Amino acid sequence: MDKIEKKRNRHTMSCGIARLLAFSLAVCFAFLFFVLPVSADVGQFPIELPPIEEVVCASYYVYDITKGEVVLEMDPDKRIYPASMTKIMTVVLALEYLDTDSYVTVNQTAMDATTPNSTMMGLSVDEEIMVRELLYGAMLPSGNDAANVLGESVAQTLRDRGQTPASAAGEEQKSLLVEFVDLMNRKAGDLGLANTHFMNTNGLHHDEHYTTARDLAVLFEHALQYDEFRTVINTPTHVYKATNKHTFDGWAIGRNTNYLLNDPWILGADSKVAKVVGGKTGTTIVAGTGMALFAVNKNGDEMISIVCGIPYDSANRQTTYVATVLNTGATICFDADPIVRIEGNVMNHRPYNAPAGLGPEIPEATEPAEPTETEPGTEPTEQTEPTTAISTDPGGESDGFDLITYLRENVIVAILGGLAILFIIAIVLLVIIPSVVRKKRRKRRNTSGFQGIRRI
DSSP states (O other): OHHHHHHHHHHHHHHHHHHHHHHHHHHHHHHHHHHSOOOOOOOOOOOOOOOGGGOOSSEEEEEETTTTEEEEEESTTSOBOOGGGGHHHHHHHHHHHSOTTSEEEOOHHHHHTSOTTSOOOOOOTTOEEEHHHHHHHHHSSOOHHHHHHHHHHHHHHHHHHTOSOOOOTTOOOOOHHHHHHHHHHHHHHHTTOTTOBOSSSSOOOOTTOBBOHHHHHHHHHHHTTSHHHHHHHTOSEEEOOOOSSSOSTTSOEEEOSOHHHHOGGGGOTTOSEEEEEEEEEEEETTTEEEEEEEEEETTSOEEEEEEEEEOGGGGGGHHHHHHHHHHHHHHHHHHHSOOBOBOSOTTTTOOOOOSTTOSOOOOOBOOOOOOOOOOTTOOOOOOSSOOBOOOOOTTSOOOOOOHHHHHHHOHHHHHHHHHHHHHHHHHIIIIIHHHHHHHHHHHHHHHHHHTTOOOO
16 A cells, blocks of 8 residues: 555656646746747848949939938939829928818819829729828829829819919810919929929829929928828828728728838848838839938938939839938948937838837937047047947936846847746756655654554
């Protein structure tokens, strides 16, 4: 009986230890699961960008808004066809004259002014749609239908207000789209765009529809004064709400044609670009392809980069050419002011799509530390490398140590820490606990002997 009971006790203890070990393993793996980033290697190879000398285009222009300086340029005043970069002007006028929460109706004339092979938002005649949705439809998938509806809506608003210039005596009233194009050209004049002329709302080719890289930069900078414009160009995708013609939410998804917005890693880990905010692409067979882009340098300077006239048969080089021009301009800016004011790299500031308050936290810009004054008669020591400013809060207290963030950023340390915890648990379960149990058994047996009880 004594042997059977011993076996039963050993079996019970083994099962208990096994259960405890399994539980400990589960706890460890759960710890690692929540600490380590949930991601998968999709097998993307690093991208080698061409040098600036190999960028083939009609013109480019990089402008530092913060300092008000031209950083980099090539033929910035050469006449080019803007293609869908035209929609920057269309959206600017819509933001100036329309309530973005109001609804407008899609007219047949707006749909007729598109071409069968042009990019579209997907509207239908007599569709009642919010102006804000049209902004996304024009800027993300570059919908020519959305641009035309915006143009007609602005022109109709001006007619209703009595602000449309009167037609000459005996002259037939212009169409809404023609009136809007007139407004586009008046706005170009107001902005000083001396080398710009528009013929339509969307950028479909016309020999008299032209601009320059420098003029586009001026127009783009003007557009950036509207917060809603910045929001739209920073949006990777937009899910459209239901309308009277498309009766369910999500009837289409507008996807941004600016691939640097979705894949800013193309710029490289050592890029001096901190944020790609957004922009507008433009492509036709005659115009070729190009992009107007807004980004922020690591030293905190806001930058506009305009690239125009990449040959149509090289349109697949658009993203890498624009990335090269942007990187080159950012490097020049940073070399002139080598202080890191925005922490992290371009991937830390990647845009996301979520309702307000539901997105991830993004590192905030930090102010550089004040330089210390040198004593009279002493020369400042030469700084071999730029120093990174340390972020401080208004109260002067440094942020507490965030273990979870540290472990996420140091995967190897997290793994080794998890394995160490697992090893300690195993030692406790397999060595210490059995030893304690054996000591207790011996003590019980000794105590039983003193009481004169003999086990059979």
